[in-house]
Amino acid sequence: MEPYERLDQAMNHRRLQLRMNWREVAEAAGVSYTALRAIRRGEYRPTELTARALDEALQWAHGSVHAVLGGGAPVSLQEQAARVHAAPRPPESSPPKEAALSSRELDILQDMIEMTAARLGLSPEEADEAYRRARLKLEEQRAAEERNDPPATPRSRRSAS
Incomplete structure (x- = not known):
């Protein structure tokens, strides 16, 4: 599976958990719907600022978008908080x-x-x-x-x- 496919799959899973549609994700991240679609299709690799905005929109720990692109897994803010306390x-x-x-x-x-x-x-x-x-x-x-x-x-x- 390509990195952008993993990212698309992880973002889709998370947006469904958050009960958001793609336009709401784009708006929450401060990017256009077209730009978000290009990221999901692998036509555009998100910059550091865009990745950070997507992390925030999807309520992921900072660095999760790049972790997914690198073959890792995203970390939700709830999971991160649990790790900090543990x-x-x-x-x-x-x-x-x-x-x-x-x-x-x-x-x-x-x-x-x-x-x-x-x-x-x-x-x-x-x-x-x-x-x-x-x-x-x-x-x-x-x-x-x-x-x-x-x-x-x-x-x-x-x-x-």
Whole structure:
């Protein structure tokens, strides 16, 4: 099945769930009915802004249109919310106090990981592992900043002459 056929099928399934017709989808996304039809037929690949507008119109998580085009599956906003609530949060006492990330920073990180995971078609387990690794990396960087450690720089392969 071609990517545009998968996208058409996924969008059709979702619009039926939402009890919308194609003109309502186009209007909600702020695109013309003709442009939407061209996307569905594979005559036009949606730009980032158009894909994001379609995600919003279909109540999908951002990145879902591109995930479908890449062979993955869309993620509904309800499914995304359930994943956020089910995702393990770090214990408050685990990182050193100076390295702890704020809840806002953790929420932003979680959102970024979820959008990227949806776009790449990662499983929930893979997304959770990506979140865990990114959180640890940020906590290490924060701790280094607190200690005034110089930033790590890549070493050159050439030796100084």
